[in-house]
Amino acid sequence: MAEYFNVRVYGLLINEQNEVLVSDEQEYGNRFIKFPGGGLEIGEGLIDGLKREFVEECEMEVEINxxxxxxxFFVRSAFNNSQIISVYYKVKNITPINFAIKTVEYDFDGEGDVLQAFRWVKISELFPDNVTFPTDKRVVELLRAEL
Structure with a gap:
């Protein structure tokens, strides 16, 4: 049984070509594909947390749509003994995208223990197996159902 709750917040940034932004990440040898976002900090609301995550990860401001x-459903963390509760919002960038957009999975610039790269993926070509975590897989199903 999980020992505590871990609240996460993620943004679904969808462009005019009906592509969604995904984040390829590597942390201490573990590779995973997810949507931009991360953990809520103590004293922070969901919206403020999501806006902070986009500034930290993407150097971009977003509005929540x-x-x-x-x-x-129950999700145990892949990294510790917590129960994951993830909240997803549709977002729109209000400042320009200034980071490199990659076309190949895990195409990181530089080296280190923590690496991140971003890709646009057509929602029509995105499947649950293209993302790593159980809740993201469910979100992919829901995004595809909107097509």
Whole structure:
């Protein structure tokens, strides 16, 4: 049984070509593909947390265009003994995209223990197996259902 809750918040940034931004990440030898976002900090609301995550990860400001999904099944963290609760919002960038957009999975610039790269993926070509974590897999199903 999980020992505590871990609240995460993610943004679904969808462009005019109906592509969604995904994050390829590597942390201490573990590779995973997810949506941009991360853990909520103590004293922070979901919206403020998501805006902070986009500034930290993407150096970009976003506006929130609405709630998309909240975890509705049990998910144990892949990294510790917590129960993951993830909240997803549709977002729109309000500052320009200034980071490199990659076309190949895990195409990192530089080296280190923590690496990140971003890709646009057509929602019509995105499948649950293209992302790593259970809640992201559910979100992919829901995004595809909107097509």
């Amino acid at each position: 609405g709630h998309f999904y909240t975890t509705d």
